[in-house]
Amino acid sequence: MKTIILFLLLLAPAAGLFAQDDATVTALILHKDSLFWQDYNTCNVTDIRQFFSDDIEFYHDKGGVTIGLDTFMTAIRHGLCRDPAHYLLRREAVKGTVQVYPLHKDGVVYGAVISGQHVFYVNESGKSEYLDGLARFTHLWLLKNGEWKMARVLSYDHGPAPYVNNRHEISLPADVLQTYKGHYAGPQNTVDISVENGQLLLVIHDSRMVLWAESKDHFFSKERDLTFTFLPDGKLVVREHGAVTEELGRQ
Template sequence: MKKWGILLCALAGSAHAADDALTATVAKLDTEMFSAFNSCDKPGQLDKYASYFDHDIEFYHDNGGVTWKRDVMIAQTAKNVCGKYRRELVPGSLKVVPVKDFGAIATGSHTFCQFGSNKCEGIAEFTLIWRLRDGVWQVTRALSYGHRANP
């Protein structure tokens, strides 16, 4: 019986370490992706941002509707975001859950800050479905919802 307890503790520790590693990976991807988003008015950054998304991305935005293709989503980002505002992850809000044989689900909250005034007046929730294929992580589904004034 004692051996089973030791084995279960070892397995739980191993799973926890794997979850920590996955969370660190997704947190790094989030930082890199939104660094490109936040500077998408600079040469090459919009293309870098686009590379984090599958060609057939499904992007659901409660105020903007649904976008079914990466090219359309990136064109909307260029028109509505670049040089106007930046996204900031709310500290401590990122949660990452593994998806067996696929990747991960990331959820959290983010604020949007205007470049001119530096005011962060908007906040929303997000869900990103990350797929790992051939060593490359990409978002296949994205949801941005619950947009409201930032208190």
């Protein structure tokens, strides 16, 4: 039986064996990538270091260039992970975007590129976790002395992540909506609340925002993570990502 298997392997086309090697490398890089992001998401600075080569080059479209492992780790300690008890970023890959491309020389794998898109969630004291940004990444992994290390990291195309509303609106009687009409003023802003097409409408400067009812006195925006709570004493409490940003009084 072993002889037959060996004979079949010898007959297999080189491309087939190459593909088999690529599949192994791809699985390995995806595994190492997942381990790295686990440490990133928890700010495990000690273990993060092991994933990078000494000559790491990090390119960021907002933060510039960082070269060398010691400099790179110092930037992480003093930046991203300076206060993990009160602020953490959680990275999550965008499903279906991550690809691995093995690199060969003379038929031998020497490295791999992994690229894709990912989003970032902020965990901040006093606030619920919220979606903060979207970016692309490209990482070059090199195999040296039997070890896989990230040698080049590119982080680019940073921008806002599209907001996904998970709240559900309900219908309120017109007489209930009418009770919230009026002019509200706070330390930072003044707003006008009116009723239009069976919904509350908030006007601030030249901007208009529909407020959707989640309960009798609690409303939300479908465009941003903003909520608006009307209190019995006439106050309007505005929250973003679950944290109070302003309290306005009815005039």
